[in-house]
Every structure is written in C-alpha cells, then in structure tokens.
Amino acid sequence: MRSSRVSARRGPHRRGGRPYLSFFFRAIGLESLNSLWARFKGYAAEPEPKKKVQQKSFWVALQRCGVHLLPSAISLVLITLNLKGYFIGAELAGRPGQTSQDMALLQIVAKIQELLMVASLTAVVVHRVRHDLISGEGVPFGLVAVGSLFNQLSFFWSPGFLGPISSKAKLNATLVTLVLTCGLLAVTAGPAVAVLLLPRQRTWSAGGSTYWINGTANDLWPSEVGLEHYMPELGTVSTSKASCTSANAYTNALCPAGGYSAILNHLSSTWPTWDEWPAHSGNGILIESPQGQMWRYTLVPAVRGNIALDTAAFAAYGPTAWVASRLGADWYGAIFSTPKDGSAVSRYRFYSTMQSTIKTQVPAVRVVCGDPVILKRGERELAFPWIPEFEFASHLLPDGLWQNAQPRQLHTVTFIDGSLDNRTFTRYPRIFSVDLSNLTNTVATTGILFESPWSDEESRKVSGCVVDARWAQGSVFVEYGKPAQASIDSIPKKISLDDPYLGNDVFFPKSGSWRRINVTHDWFQAVNFPLPSEIRDQNLSNATSIEALIMSLNLPLNDSFQIARVEYAITTYFADALARVGSWRILNVTSPMRNNTITPINYNRLNNFETKILRGKESFQRPQVSNESFTEFQMKQTISGYTYLASATTDFLALAVLFLHLLIALGHTVLILVTKRSSGCWDTLPELLAVAQQSSPSETALHNTAVGIYKLATFRQRARLRVSEIDAEHVELQFDADSHPDNLPKVDVFKEYK
Known part of the structure; x- marks a missing residue:
C-alpha cells in the first residue's frame, strides 16, 4: 500500500502537496518550510523531481517578488x-x-x-x-x-x-x-x-501664532527715547498709581526706572566685596516685576577686562517678552486640550523642553570709561574714550595683548559751563550727564562724568564715560514658567578658543542692524532720580539712583581703579530701562488691576484656538482699527525631544x-x-x-584549477548554461573555450530538466 501510494504521487501531480505559497517561501529564503511541509505530507522519501527553469504564471511571479x-x-x-x-x-x-x-x-x-x-x-x-x-x-x-x-x-x-x-x-x-x-x-x-x-534629539517646530501690539515701529523702537515712550500719566485708574515722573516711579515696571530695585538688590547682595572679579558675570541677572506688568526676564551682562572687550549688557524687550510668555502659556494649555488620537500635535505634550520665540529688536548697551584722572578745583578739561560705531571699543595691540584697561582716548573735552570747577566736596561718588552729541568721531548716546569720593577738600578722581545704546536685531524667548531671555543675531555662535574674551562678549555691533539710540534729558533724569526716603539711608543723603548703585558695589573709597565695576552698574541699569520702552502698549492700562492680573489688548481668540496655535496658524482676531497703528509679531513655538526628520x-x-x-x-x-x-x-x-x-569537465577553460x-x-572565461550533448534532459555549465556556444542547444526554459 505504501509503495503504490508513492508511485501514484510520482505522476504529473506529484508536487500538489507543496504549500500554496511555496514559491514565496523560497523567494524570501524560507525554503526549509517547504521541506518541512513535504515531510509532514509524507513526501520526504521522494527523490528530487525534474524542474522547469522558468514558470509563466502571474501568481508564481507575484510570489517570487x-x-x-x-x-x-x-x-x-x-x-x-x-x-x-x-x-x-x-x-x-x-x-x-x-x-x-x-x-x-x-x-x-x-x-x-x-x-x-x-x-x-x-x-x-x-x-x-x-x-x-x-x-x-x-x-x-x-x-x-x-x-x-x-x-x-x-x-x-x-x-x-x-x-x-x-x-x-x-x-x-x-x-x-x-x-x-x-x-x-x-x-x-x-x-x-x-x-x-x-531617532535623534533635536528641536522641533511646534506651531505658534501671530499677535499685534498697539504702536508703530517708531513707537516701539524709537531712535530717540523719551518719557513719552513709557506709560502715560493716567491717574489712579492706571495699572500702577506711580507715574514715571513721580518720586516712587521705580515701583512701576512700565517706567524707565521700573527695574531699579532688582538691579540694586543684585549689586548689593551678590557682591559685598570686590576682592575677586565677579565670576558670575555673563550668567544673567533676574529682573522681576512685583505687580506683573512686565514678564520677568534675565538680563545678560559682561564685565570689561574680565571676560569681555566691552562692559556691555542686553535685555529682553518688554512687550515681546510679555507676548512670548503669554502665548507660550496658551500653547502649553492647548497641548493638553487636544485628544490623544495619534496625530502629530497630540504628541507635543511629551516634549523634553519647550521655547516660545519672537524675532524682535532688543536693547544692547555698552559703557566704556576712561582712566580716572586727578582733577583739582578750577580744572575744566577731561578726556572721553573713543568708541567706533561698528567695532569693539578695545583693540588688539601689536604684541597680541588686549587693550582693555586703556581704551583709545578721544580729544579732550573742555567744560565751559563751570560744571567741573564748581563741584562741592563729598564723601560718596557722584554722576553727571554730559552732552557729547557734537562729537563726530565717537558713538555716544550720552556722556557720563563719574566723580569718585573726594580725597581732600581740593581734589578728586574723575572719569569720563561714554554710553553707547543700540537697538539690535535679535529674539526674545521664553521657556514655560521661566524668565524670558534675549539673544542677538550678530553674536557669533562659535568662537575660537584662541579668543577667550570674545567667547563671553555680548556686544558685536553690526552695520545696518544695530541702530543707535539717543535719549532725552528728561529720560536721563527719570533714570537717575533722587532717592526717595523709603530706600535711602544716612549714607546716601542727597544721592541719586545711579550713585546709590555704585555705592552698593562697596568699592574702596580711595581706590579709583575699579572703573569696570562702575561701567557694569551703569550698563545693566540703562539696558533694563530701555527694555521697558513701549511695554505699556501691550496692556489695557486704563483698567484697574485685579488680583495682580493685567488685561491685555487684542487678546481675542479665534474659534478652534488650540488647534490653530499648535499648527502655527493665526489664532487671534486681527485688530479692527488700521493696521498701521499696530505692529505684527510672530511667535514660533519649538520643542525638543526624539524626532524623525531628515x-x-x-x-x-x-x-x-x-x-x-x-x-x-x-x-x-x-x-x-x-x-x-x-x-x-x-x-x-x-x-x-x-x-x-x-x-x-572543462578541458581548456579550467585547466589546472582543481587546487586553486x-x-x-x-x-x-565566459560560461553559459546549455543542454548536454549527451543527455537532452540534462543542463550543464559550459565554457566558450571548451565548446563554441552555437554547438550546443540552448535551454528550453519551459521544459523540465533533471
């Protein structure tokens, strides 16, 4: 019975027991499955069958693909x-x-x-x-x-x-x-x-939105900054009762002196002594607004002669810092409002870090003071540093050393108004503004005369300082729940290790993108205001705000070589004051403040706000008034995490x-x-x-090749597959050198061969 069954299987249908996808299994390298199937069906004892070289079948061809x-x-x-x-x-x-x-x-x-x-x-x-x-x-x-x-x-x-x-x-x-x-x-x-x-960790564009701030470009980034660019005096219904010309204007974050308390606390509490250079310079100063009119931000400074060429600082521009923080919070809420449907935006909630960024102009300030010189009563001449418009204030000397301590000097300025020789004796430093607008070979927002404490009744050391303030192209970015920060486009991302100072500098003036800022006398007076009694002690009698900042540095009264620290105090304070330009325009300052909440202007969300802001579409209603009265900003949201992206x-x-x-x-x-x-x-x-x-066997083509x-x-040697001249059912590998290819018949691809 067994032999008859096997014999029956050796007919035309002997392969009927092969798997239905046998050609597919062979094509993908799983021919062993066909063997196992044959063994399971009882065909393991059968000899190798004859086979066709090719099959003409769409189904077989499809399997082999x-x-x-x-x-x-x-x-x-x-x-x-x-x-x-x-x-x-x-x-x-x-x-x-x-x-x-x-x-x-x-x-x-x-x-x-x-x-x-x-x-x-x-x-x-x-x-x-x-x-x-x-x-x-x-x-x-x-x-x-x-x-x-x-x-x-x-x-x-x-x-x-x-x-x-x-x-x-x-x-x-x-x-x-x-x-x-x-x-x-x-x-x-x-x-x-x-x-x-x-996947790799990288930043990912995750939406954003357009927003509009009330005011033109000249309103927000004026070439000449005056008190008109800060919160108008609106009376007691405003967000802060303090007007920008009042004695307590420093309590209103929408005024030029709004960051004074933060700067003063930083200088007085962080650096009680100056035995060593401030190691944290360049790491930033946290500036907070107690009443919330401005989003807290980190001011970035660097001290000349320590880690930078200039004593400089740049700040996060107030209006855009507010927009970035508010829209960033909206984006954060939106990622948890979308369903977990597997879409791209539904995975944003799993981010590693997030950042809301707005391209804007940011205030950058550098202050360079000349070496202090001893002046006696009656002397009227003082030299001011030379600051080029689009270069560093300090230059590399021929011997390869940085010229930090002694920047280039301007020609001597003669004070014809008697402001130098009529000074009175004092035991604390004093600050006076100097108009340098008539000078053509330097860039000066304003000049400042810094007078050290008098050593006796007749002489003191005096230094001439130049303040160079600019609007620089940059960005303001906010991580959710953290202070805003600013960056400047022209700051190189990679600095050679051979340039240690450049590695931490923050002032890289670039032609065309760094616009000079002038300030009015009223603005300077509002910044350098007389200290009110609530923040003045007996040692600061009749002192102004900038003089108090310098006093907070605890400089040795008889040491006039700490001039870079004076530059630092003035630079950071001026940069913060300029960051507050136009900040009131983002808020409805005519409405009273309730529970520390400010009412924003133009904050009218569109339908499907969450979906729009996550996909980077316009999410707020455009202002109904003329667009010429508003400036458009684009908040771009980026997150980080593992991503696929070429x-x-x-x-x-x-x-x-x-x-x-x-x-x-x-x-x-x-x-x-x-x-x-x-x-x-x-x-x-x-x-x-x-x-x-x-x-x-090959007699010619493979002669003497049995062992290599x-x-x-x-x-x-050219090889071909041909039908054997001895057995027409047998295919052989033949060489042209042994037998001319035309002497042997070609293989019939549809015929079964042994």
Missing part, C-alpha cells in the same frame, strides 16, 4: 517619517528610563532591514546572472557566483571581479554596472538604515540609498509581473555547485 515586499515597505516608512517628520517625545516609548533599551532594539531592527535589503538585491543580481547564462551573452567565470559575493566589500578588489572587468575581457557592461550598484547599496544599507531608523547631509545620503534600492526593486518587480516569467533556479551557492558537479586559481584570465 515577495522578497522585495518587506524591505521596500520598511524603506517607504523610513522615507516618509524622515521627509515628513515625526515627533516622538522625551522618551521613545513613553517608558521612563528605558530609552537605551529601546535604542538597542531599534539597532537590531536596523540590522534586520539591512539583511532584507541585501536579500532583495541578491534576487535582482541572480536574475540577471541567470538570464545571461541561459539566453544572454554569457557570464565571466568570476561573476557566476556573484549573487553570493557582491555584498562583501573585499570582492570588488578580488581577482574574481578584477578579471572580468580587465582590459582584455569582453565587458558585460549591464551586469557589471548592476553588480557595482547593488554592491554599493549592500555595503551602505546598514549605516543608511541606522541613520534613518534611530536635516543633515548624512540623512539625505541615507535617503538616496533607500530610494535607489526602491527603484531597483520596483523595476525588477515590474519586469517579472509584466512578462509573468520567473525562475528560482541556481539562486543559491549550493545549487550552482550542483550544476557544476553535474556538468562535463592564480590567473585573472581564468576568471575571464
């Missing part, structure tokens, strides 16, 4: 993710502390994709080799097994490859080009997939590798499906060895 399916699908996903972009978040899978494990798993997936791509390319190379062996111009012996060798980089400088492409060989240009291309893809597939599959050169090179593989796989698939002709013969090295073993091949000429 399956080797391209999975790697192409993964490549398409990676290409889409990296071109369109996808934000993941602070953690890859939402599991805290598991990112390293997730990265390891992705590396394994990248390796699997590399192997799948190599298998796909192997199918294409073997298809071409099979075609040339059967019906083409033949294949050089060195390339017969190239389907198993092209993915090894060393193959391309081996004799097996160099022989067939040498000058003495008949070049099979199509096959060689295909092998080179697929070899390049096979070698670069691993790195390319890893580059595109492993941006670097390596990303686009990796995309090119995947695109090229897709083109090759698509071309091969189309060719097979259109012709409906496919084959699975000789696509593994053991099968090539089998046909070589079953072929007649030394000559490139041997690898150039």
Whole structure:
C-alpha cells in the first residue's frame, strides 16, 4: 500500500502537496518550510523531481517578488517619517528610563532591514546572472557566483571581479554596472538604515501664532527715547498709581526706572566685596516685576577686562517678552486640550523642553570709561574714550595683548559751563550727564562724568564715560514658567578658543542692524532720580539712583581703579530701562488691576484656538482699527525631544540609498509581473555547485584549477548554461573555450530538466 501510494504521487501531480505559497517561501529564503511541509505530507522519501527553469504564471511571479515586499515597505516608512517628520517625545516609548533599551532594539531592527535589503538585491543580481547564462551573452567565470559575493566589500578588489572587468575581457557592461550598484547599496544599507531608523534629539517646530501690539515701529523702537515712550500719566485708574515722573516711579515696571530695585538688590547682595572679579558675570541677572506688568526676564551682562572687550549688557524687550510668555502659556494649555488620537500635535505634550520665540529688536548697551584722572578745583578739561560705531571699543595691540584697561582716548573735552570747577566736596561718588552729541568721531548716546569720593577738600578722581545704546536685531524667548531671555543675531555662535574674551562678549555691533539710540534729558533724569526716603539711608543723603548703585558695589573709597565695576552698574541699569520702552502698549492700562492680573489688548481668540496655535496658524482676531497703528509679531513655538526628520547631509545620503534600492526593486518587480516569467533556479551557492558537479569537465577553460586559481584570465572565461550533448534532459555549465556556444542547444526554459 505504501509503495503504490508513492508511485501514484510520482505522476504529473506529484508536487500538489507543496504549500500554496511555496514559491514565496523560497523567494524570501524560507525554503526549509517547504521541506518541512513535504515531510509532514509524507513526501520526504521522494527523490528530487525534474524542474522547469522558468514558470509563466502571474501568481508564481507575484510570489517570487515577495522578497522585495518587506524591505521596500520598511524603506517607504523610513522615507516618509524622515521627509515628513515625526515627533516622538522625551522618551521613545513613553517608558521612563528605558530609552537605551529601546535604542538597542531599534539597532537590531536596523540590522534586520539591512539583511532584507541585501536579500532583495541578491534576487535582482541572480536574475540577471541567470538570464545571461541561459539566453544572454554569457557570464565571466568570476561573476557566476556573484549573487553570493557582491555584498562583501573585499570582492570588488578580488581577482574574481578584477578579471572580468580587465582590459582584455569582453565587458558585460549591464551586469557589471548592476553588480557595482547593488554592491554599493549592500555595503551602505546598514549605516543608511541606522541613520534613518534611530531617532535623534533635536528641536522641533511646534506651531505658534501671530499677535499685534498697539504702536508703530517708531513707537516701539524709537531712535530717540523719551518719557513719552513709557506709560502715560493716567491717574489712579492706571495699572500702577506711580507715574514715571513721580518720586516712587521705580515701583512701576512700565517706567524707565521700573527695574531699579532688582538691579540694586543684585549689586548689593551678590557682591559685598570686590576682592575677586565677579565670576558670575555673563550668567544673567533676574529682573522681576512685583505687580506683573512686565514678564520677568534675565538680563545678560559682561564685565570689561574680565571676560569681555566691552562692559556691555542686553535685555529682553518688554512687550515681546510679555507676548512670548503669554502665548507660550496658551500653547502649553492647548497641548493638553487636544485628544490623544495619534496625530502629530497630540504628541507635543511629551516634549523634553519647550521655547516660545519672537524675532524682535532688543536693547544692547555698552559703557566704556576712561582712566580716572586727578582733577583739582578750577580744572575744566577731561578726556572721553573713543568708541567706533561698528567695532569693539578695545583693540588688539601689536604684541597680541588686549587693550582693555586703556581704551583709545578721544580729544579732550573742555567744560565751559563751570560744571567741573564748581563741584562741592563729598564723601560718596557722584554722576553727571554730559552732552557729547557734537562729537563726530565717537558713538555716544550720552556722556557720563563719574566723580569718585573726594580725597581732600581740593581734589578728586574723575572719569569720563561714554554710553553707547543700540537697538539690535535679535529674539526674545521664553521657556514655560521661566524668565524670558534675549539673544542677538550678530553674536557669533562659535568662537575660537584662541579668543577667550570674545567667547563671553555680548556686544558685536553690526552695520545696518544695530541702530543707535539717543535719549532725552528728561529720560536721563527719570533714570537717575533722587532717592526717595523709603530706600535711602544716612549714607546716601542727597544721592541719586545711579550713585546709590555704585555705592552698593562697596568699592574702596580711595581706590579709583575699579572703573569696570562702575561701567557694569551703569550698563545693566540703562539696558533694563530701555527694555521697558513701549511695554505699556501691550496692556489695557486704563483698567484697574485685579488680583495682580493685567488685561491685555487684542487678546481675542479665534474659534478652534488650540488647534490653530499648535499648527502655527493665526489664532487671534486681527485688530479692527488700521493696521498701521499696530505692529505684527510672530511667535514660533519649538520643542525638543526624539524626532524623525531628515536635516543633515548624512540623512539625505541615507535617503538616496533607500530610494535607489526602491527603484531597483520596483523595476525588477515590474519586469517579472509584466512578462509573468520567473525562475528560482541556481539562486543559491549550493545549487550552482550542483550544476557544476553535474556538468562535463572543462578541458581548456579550467585547466589546472582543481587546487586553486592564480590567473585573472581564468576568471575571464565566459560560461553559459546549455543542454548536454549527451543527455537532452540534462543542463550543464559550459565554457566558450571548451565548446563554441552555437554547438550546443540552448535551454528550453519551459521544459523540465533533471
């Protein structure tokens, strides 16, 4: 019974027991499943059946194209993710502390994709080799097994490859080009997939909105700053009862002196002594507004002679700091209002850091004072520093040293009004403004005469200072719940380590983008106001605000060489005062303040506000009055986290590798499906060895090669698959050198052979 059953199975339908997807399994390298199926069905004892070289069937062809399916699908996903972009978040899978494990798993997936791509390319190379062996111009012996060798980089400088492409060989240009291309893809597939599959931490554009501030550009960034650019005196219904000309104007953040208390506290509490240079210079000063009219911000300073060329500072422009902080808070609320539907914006809530940024002009100030000189009563001349408009105030000397302590000097200024010789004796430093507008070879917002405490009744040390204030192109940015900060566009992002001072400088004047600021006498008086009794002690009798700042530095009364500290006090205070220009325009100052809440102007949200601000669309209603009375600002929201997004050169090179593989796989698939002709013969090295073993020995082409091949000429020998002249049901590997190809019949691809 058993033998009869087996005999019956050896008829035309002996392969009826093979799996329905047997050709697919073979194409993807799972031929063992077919063997297991045959064993399960009881066909394990059957001998190898005869086989056709090709099948003409769309279904079979479709199965054999399956080797391209999975790697192409993964490549398409990676290409889409990296071109369109996808934000993941602070953690890859939402599991805290598991990112390293997730990265390891992705590396394994990248390796699997590399192997799948190599298998796909192997199918294409073997298809071409099979075609040339059967019906083409033949294949050089060195390339017969190239389907198993092209993915090894060393193959391309081996004799097996160099022989067939040498000058003495008949070049099979199509096959060689295909092998080179697929070899390049096979070698670069691993790195390319890893580059595109492993997400990286970077910033991500996450929406934003347009907002309008009441006032023109000249209102917000005037060339000459006066008291008219601060909160008007509106009486007791305003957000603060203190007007900008009152004795307690320093309590109103919308006035020039609104940050005075913060500056004074910083100088007096942080630096009780000056035995060492202030190590924290450049790290920032926190400026807060007790009543909330201005969003708190960090003022950035740097001290000349310590870590910078100029004593300079820049501040966050008040109106844009308010807009950035308010809209940033709105964005933060919006990310938790959207449903968790898997959309791009729904993942924004998983950010690592966030930042709301507005391009704007920010105030930048530098102050450079000349060396103190001893003046006696009756002397009227004083030298002021020379400050170029678009250069540093200090320059490199020929010996390579920075000229920090002694900046270039202007010609001597003569005070004809008697303001120098009529000074009275005092034991604390004093400040006086000096009009330098008539000087043409320096940039001066205003001049300041700094007078040290008198050493006796007749003499004291005096220093001439130049204040250079500008509107500089930059940005104001806010992280949620944190103080606003400013940046300036012209500050280099990378500084050579050979330039230690430039590494921490903050004043890089750039032609065209740094506009000079002039100030009125009334503005200076409002900044340098007489100290009211509530913040004045007996040591500050009759002192002004700037004089009190300098006194808070605790400078030795007989030491006039601490001039850089004086520059620091004046610079930070002036920068803060200019940051408050136009701040009142963002608020409805005619409404009383309730529970420390200020009513903003133009804060009219549109419908679907949350969706709009997350997608970067206009989220607020435009002002109904003439647009010429308002200035438009664009808040851009950025977040950080793990993302997929092609941006670097390596990303686009990796995309090119995947695109090229897709083109090759698509071309091969189309060719097979259109012709409906496919084959699975000789696509593994053991099968090539089998046909070589079953072929007649080569007497000429492979002479003396049983124990090795030394000559490139041997690898150039052209091989073909032909029907044996002894057995018409047998296919052999023949060489042109042994038998002319026309002497043996070609293989009938639809006939079954042993």
